[in-house]
Amino acid sequence: VRFSEFVRDVSINQEFVSYNALTPTLELDEDGIPRPYRPKNLRLRPIDVQRLLTPYVAPRFVDQLKAVVPLALYLVLFQIVVLRQTVGEPWSVSWGLAAVIIGLMLFMEGLRLGLMPFAETIGDTLPKKSKLPVVLIIAFMLGVGVTVAEPAIGALQVVGSIVDVRKAPYLHVLLTEWTAALLLAVGVGVGLATVIGTLRFLNGWSLKPLVYLTLAPTLALTVYCAADPELAKVLGLAWDCGAVTTGPVTVPIVLALGIGIAAAGGKGESSLAGFGIITLASLFPIIGVMTLAVFVASQVSPEVVIQNFEALAAQEAPTPWYAETPAREIVNGFRAVVPLIIFLFLVLRFVLGEKVREAGILGYGLLLCVLGMIVFGVGLSYGLSSWASSRAAWSRPLSRR
Amino acid sequence: LGEQSGSLVAAAFAPLDYVADSPLYVYAVGVAIALVFAWILGFGATLAEPALNALGLTVENLTNGAFKKSMLMYAVSIGVGCGIGVGVLKVLYEIPIAYILIPGYLLAILLTVFSSEEFVNVAWDSAGVTTGPVTVPLVLAMGLGFGNAVSAVEGFGILAMASIGPILSVLLTGLAIQIAVSRRQRAAEREAAAEGVGEV
Numbered sequence: 001v002r003f004s005e006f007v008r009d010v011s012i013n014q015e016f017v018s019y020n021a022l023t024p025t026l027e028l029d030e031d032g033i034p035r036p037y038r039p040k041n042l043r044l045r046p047i048d049v050q051r052l053l054t055p056y057v058a059p060r061f062v063d064q065l066k067a068v069v070p071l072a073l074y075l076v077l078f079q080i081v082v083l084r085q086t087v088g089e090p091w092s093v094s095w096g097l098a099a100v101i102i103g104l105m106l107f108m109e110g111l112r113l114g115l116m117p118f119a120e121t122i123g124d125t126l127p128k129k130s131k132l133p134v135v136l137i138i139a140f141m142l143g144v145g146v147t148v149a150e151p152a153i154g155a156l157q158v159v160g161s162i163v164d165v166r167k168a169p170y171l172h173v174l175l176t177e178w179t180a181a182l183l184l185a186v187g188v189g190v191g192l193a194t195v196i197g198t199l200r201f202l203n204g205w206s207l208k209p210l211v212y213l214t215l216a217p218t219l220a221l222t223v224y225c226a227a228d229p230e231l232a233k234v235l236g237l238a239w240d241c242g243a244v245t246t247g248p249v250t251v252p253i254v255l256a257l258g259i260g261i262a263a264a265g266g267k268g269e270s271s272l273a274g275f276g277i278i279t280l281a282s283l284f285p286i287i288g289v290m291t292l293a294v295f296v297a298s299q300v301s302p303e304v305v306i307q308n309f310e311a312l313a314a315q316e317a318p319t320p321w322y323a324e325t326p327a328r329e330i331v332n333g334f335r336a337v338v339p340l341i342i343f344l345f346l347v348l349r350f351v352l353g354e355k356v357r358e359a360g361i362l363g364y365g366l367l368l369c370v371l372g373m374i375v376f377g378v379g380l381s382y383g384l385s386s387w388a389s390s391r392a393a394w395s396r397p398l399s400r401r
Numbered sequence: 402l403g404e405q406s407g408s409l410v411a412a413a414f415a416p417l418d419y420v421a422d423s424p425l426y427v428y429a430v431g432v433a434i435a436l437v438f439a440w441i442l443g444f445g446a447t448l449a450e451p452a453l454n455a456l457g458l459t460v461e462n463l464t465n466g467a468f469k470k471s472m473l474m475y476a477v478s479i480g481v482g483c484g485i486g487v488g489v490l491k492v493l494y495e496i497p498i499a500y501i502l503i504p505g506y507l508l509a510i511l512l513t514v515f516s517s518e519e520f521v522n523v524a525w526d527s528a529g530v531t532t533g534p535v536t537v538p539l540v541l542a543m544g545l546g547f548g549n550a551v552s553a554v555e556g557f558g559i560l561a562m563a564s565i566g567p568i569l570s571v572l573l574t575g576l577a578i579q580i581a582v583s584r585r586q587r588a589a590e591r592e593a594a595a596e597g598v599g600e601v
Contacts, residue, residue, distance in 0.1 A: 071446055071539060078438055171557075207522050208513055215510060219503055226499030235498045236557030243560040244537055246529030251452070275522035278529035282564065 057105075064104045072097055099379030107372025111249065114365025117358075118344040119253040123260025125352050136195050138347055139257055143191030143281075145340040146250045148183055149373075168233040170297060174289075175237070178296060185292040186241050189285030190250060197277030198258050207276045214283045221290040231297055238289035242282040251278060333374035341366055432493070436486050439543075443485035443563060446539070447478040453527075460523050467578055468523075476574045477527045477567040484566025485540065488559030492547055498558045505565045512572040520575030527571050528564035 026034040044052075119142075127135050174182050200210065225231040225238075258277050348354050447453060457470035491501060513521050537560065544559040 067449060070449060071442075074442065074445060075539075206518060207525065208518070211513060211521070211525060212510060215506055219506060222499050222502060226497055232497055232499070235502075236561065239498065239502060239561030239564075240541070240557050240559075243529070243564045247537065251529070275526050279522075279525035282529045 060105050060109055061101070064101045064108070067104070068097060068101050096379045099375050101379075103372045103374070103376030103379050105372070106368045107376055110365045110368030110370075110372055111252070112365070114362055114367075114369050115249070115340070115344070116252060116256065117362065117365075118341075118348065119256045120260070121354065122344065122347055122352070123257040125354065126257075126347075127261045129352055134351070135261060136198065138351065139194045139198055139261070140191035141343065142257060143194035143250075143254060144184070144187035145343050146253050147187040147190045147245055147285075149249045149336045149340045150245065150247045170230055170293060171233050171237060173296060173300070174234060174293060178292070181292055182241075182289065185288035186245055186285040189288035190245050190254070190281045193277060193280035193284040194254050194258065197254075197280050198261050200276055201258055201261065207279070210276070211279065211283075214280065214287075218283060218287050218290075221287060221294075225290055225293065228297070231293055234290070234293040238286050238293065241289050242286040245285050246278050246282050250281060254278075254281065330374050332377055333370055336373050337366070337370045341369075435489060435493075439489045440482040440486045442482075442540075442543075443566075444478045444482035447481040447567075448474060453477060456523075456527060464519060464578075467582060468520075468575070472574065473523070473527070473571065476570045480527075480567030480570030481563045482566070483570070484563040485559055487566070488544065488562035489547065491558055491562065492544060498561065502561065502565065505569065509565065509568050509572065512569070512576065516572055516575050517579060520572065520579070524568050524571035524575060527567045 024037050024039075026037075029035050122138075122142075126138060130138075196210070199205070200207070222235060225235050254277055453474055454470075457473045460468050460473050461470045487501060490496070491498060513524075516524070540559055540563065541557075544557065
């Protein structure tokens with residue numbers, strides 16, 4: 001007997017029930033033939049529902065609680081003890097934090113049940129059924145898709161709307177008008193990184209030359225941007241994008257795919273398989289964003305940007321209903337997850353010709369993903385940065401100048 | 402919350418409209434407090450990251466225990482802490498980000514040349530692992546709040562610092578381990594040689 005099995009048997013809380021207690025007693029009709037047994041419908045009292053759900057929900061909730069609460073407590077305590085300031089809008093902040101915790105919990109569970117099995121099946125079967133170029137194209141598109149689904153990307157957009165257009169016009173434009181292009185640039189970066197990382201697995205390349213080769217253009221572009229006073233302000237954003245992309249959606253899905261492909265190729269057995277994709281996925285988007293910034297700079301001049309913005313501000317169009325806080329997060333949540341799901345489904349169904357197994361659980365997982373994304377988004381805008389009111393506070397000293 | 406504290410931390414050393422009796426402390430002390438605050442934030446948030454724990458286990462297996470899990474976790478966390486600290490300084494004094502990034506990455510490349518393949522893989526990946534779904538929005542919001550409070554142009558770039566930090570710290574730790582291991586090997590060889598001489 002293995003020790004681990006022994007420990008499991010000893011520590012498990014078990015009770016033996018006789019099989020006779022579970023089988024219904026047979027009833028015979030007139031001819032002595034047993035009547036078919038029809039079980040009664042189960043009826044659950046509220047307490048039963050609670051007892052069944054608690055062991056499922058509690059550990060997942062506690063996981064996220066552990067991630068969020070110490071950080072929040074630290075911030076609050078620091079603010080009160082060292083800075084001697086009270087926390088502004090304590091209620092909206094705490095509701096927001098609760099929403100962040102619940103949203104994260106739902107999203108992670110949805111990721112585990114819904115998105116991961118999808119990605120794993122594709123990673124396993126795709127290389128066996130298709131040729132390498134097809135595999136790489138799909139890996140590339142998957143890289144683009146997961147970036148859009150990354151929850152932290154939403155934070156970039158929320159935060160970007162605070163940037164002052166007069167001081168950093170290009171930065172403002174990138175984060176408002178060109179958001180779609182920005183997302184695409186980051187996504188293409190991650191997609192390329194997936195492709196190259198997979199090729200690395202297959203051919204057993206060393207990471208060192210790859211790092212040199214990637215860093216050379218990155219640093220060159222950085223120097224080029226730094227030389228231009230307007231473009232220099234975008235650099236911070238570009239380098240931050242690299243860190244944002246490697247989050248809880250991208251890392252597991254991209255890794256599942258990469259390792260699946262490498263295993264099918266037969267050469268990915270080295271212990272280092274799995275490393276490197278993340279590195280590339282955090283460097284390539286930097287190049288993407290800087291290239292986009294250079295492109296935008298060649299299209300419009302900063303003066304035009306400022307003029308456009310001021311013209312827009314003068315009109316003061318009322319924000320449409322879908323751009324206001326709860327509705328905007330719902331739309332964003334759908335937009336982030338649904339295209340990825342549809343893409344994965346199409347690949348599974350038409351490229352691989354496989355049927356979806358356990359559709360119920362999968363659907364449940366995907367539903368959780370969307371829900372979690374929405375709640376997380378709402379929590380972010382209320383809790384972590386209740387920015388609307390603070391922005392009003394900042395714009396006053398600016399306009400006085 | 403992140404933005405609030407970001408903008409309030411600045412009150413420790415700079416006069417602000419929306420904080421009464423600011424600056425709260427003497428300038429140097431205030432800046433030091435802000436730095437310590439940022440450092441602990443980065444250090445704690447990273448240490449709590451579940452992905453880092455998983456990476457630590459993998460690495461311990463990979464290097465046959467030469468690189469302990471706790472050692473990696475502390476190396477990465479210290480790296481992130483220092484990175485965020487430097488990032489705050491960058492926002493505060495409006496240092497052009499290129500001045501920090503380019504020497505930082507050049508140093509990283511230099512260290513990469515001298516490190517072995519395993520450590521290169523681990524170090525460069527640890528940068529990506531550290532940035533989870535809670536840390537990123539918090540740090541971003543804090544950076545922007547901070548930047549706004551000291552009326553800097555933009556508050557981005559702190560995260561970028563937080564990824565170069567662990568790369569450098571893990572590479573350095575890796576190099577230190579490599580040197581220690583090779584020295585131990587050399588010492589063992591010398592002993593073996595000495596014993597051989599003694600026997601003859």
